[in-house]
Amino acid sequence: MNAIPERQNQEPQLRLLRARKRILDDASLWLVVQFSLTVVMPMGLTITGIFAQSIRPWAAAAALAVTLLDVLILDRTQRHRIRLSAKIAEKFDEAVLQVPWNKLVAGKSAPYPDIASAERRWARWGGKDDKLRDWYPVAAGRPPHHLGRIICQRTNLWYDGELRRHYGRWLIGIGVGLPMILLAIAGYVGLTIDSFVTTVLAPAAPILIWSAREYFRQKDAADAQETLRGEAESLWEDAKKGRCSEADCLLQARELQNAIYLRRASTGLIFPGVYKHRRKAMEVAMNDAAEGYVAEWEALDR
Numbered sequence: 001m002n003a004i005p006e007r008q009n010q011e012p013q014l015r016l017l018r019a020r021k022r023i024l025d026d027a028s029l030w031l032v033v034q035f036s037l038t039v040v041m042p043m044g045l046t047i048t049g050i051f052a053q054s055i056r057p058w059a060a061a062a063a064l065a066v067t068l069l070d071v072l073i074l075d076r077t078q079r080h081r082i083r084l085s086a087k088i089a090e091k092f093d094e095a096v097l098q099v100p101w102n103k104l105v106a107g108k109s110a111p112y113p114d115i116a117s118a119e120r121r122w123a124r125w126g127g128k129d130d131k132l133r134d135w136y137p138v139a140a141g142r143p144p145h146h147l148g149r150i151i152c153q154r155t156n157l158w159y160d161g162e163l164r165r166h167y168g169r170w171l172i173g174i175g176v177g178l179p180m181i182l183l184a185i186a187g188y189v190g191l192t193i194d195s196f197v198t199t200v201l202a203p204a205a206p207i208l209i210w211s212a213r214e215y216f217r218q219k220d221a222a223d224a225q226e227t228l229r230g231e232a233e234s235l236w237e238d239a240k241k242g243r244c245s246e247a248d249c250l251l252q253a254r255e256l257q258n259a260i261y262l263r264r265a266s267t268g269l270i271f272p273g274v275y276k277h278r279r280k281a282m283e284v285a286m287n288d289a290a291e292g293y294v295a296e297w298e299a300l301d302r
Contacts, residue, residue, distance in 0.1 A: 002145035004152065005138045008096045016095075017132040019118035020088040022125065024269070027081035031269045034074040037066050038206040039174065046182055051189070066206050078269060084110060086264035093257060096136070097149045099250070105258045106265075137290030143297045146249040147239055151293050153256050154232040155286050160263070161225030166278055167270045168218040175211030214268055221267040228259050240297045
């Protein structure tokens with residue numbers, strides 16, 4: 001037995017999860033603003049421009065302005081919050097999984113005033129602890145700590161990668177489906193090629209840019225997760241068969257944690273609705289997988 005299940009539900013660690021959840025929710029609000037300005041608004045202007053010729057130049061100008069706003073402000077604001085949430089998640093893992101902080105990778109720890117401020121805002125927004133408790137599978141507490149830590153890291157990688165692949169399919173639908181709708185409407189009203197470029201293609205550019213950028217971000221992140229999962233699987237095989245000592249496992253787990261942190265700090269957000277839609281099924285699969293890993297170890301230990 002190890003103390004991972006107990007430590008993750010202690011008040012200092014729950015404070016970190018509350019703050020991280022609020023910061024990610026803040027970033028998600030900016031994602032909704034970004035989606036509204038770069039997808040919903042251009043779509044509406046483009047459809048309107050097809051039927052009202054007078055607003056077509058304004059629609060193209062608005063699309064250019066939105067693209068600049070997205071690159072200079074909206075995306076950067078999200079990135080700042082993503083990096084802060086990654087530091088808080090790393091602090092949580094440092095305490096729960098007992099992996100030492102790596103300044104060369106993560107830099108300075110998340111400032112306590114930022115954590116306290118985010119936790120207060122989490123409480124004001126009516127946050128509840130029930131979705132934060134048992135962050136990692138309880139089954140990870142049954143084997144020795146160095147094995148339970150690997151199960152948690154592997155779980156982290158699987159959960160995030162699976163969610164991003166699912167989200168990527170939604171992005172493909174948006175990136176392909178919306179322009180096809182616009183093309184069909186343009187064909188229906190009989191636009192010339194010149195009118196199509198100025199009326200449809202230019203205003204729709206932010207839609208294409210946003211969906212392509214987000215799709216490749218999610219795909220690259222999911223592919224990287226797959227590689228890391230392979231490393232976690234190899235470490236698990238060595239650890240459960242006693243081919244690495246606890247000290248060696250800690251060093252390798254710290255290297256794996258470096259990659260997990262960099263992934264957290266650099267990948268894009270996922271729409272909250274996608275996470276809520278998939279959460280229950282994925283948590284069942286996550287816990288089943290953890291039970292399977294523990295069963296492997298128990299079979300060998302006998």
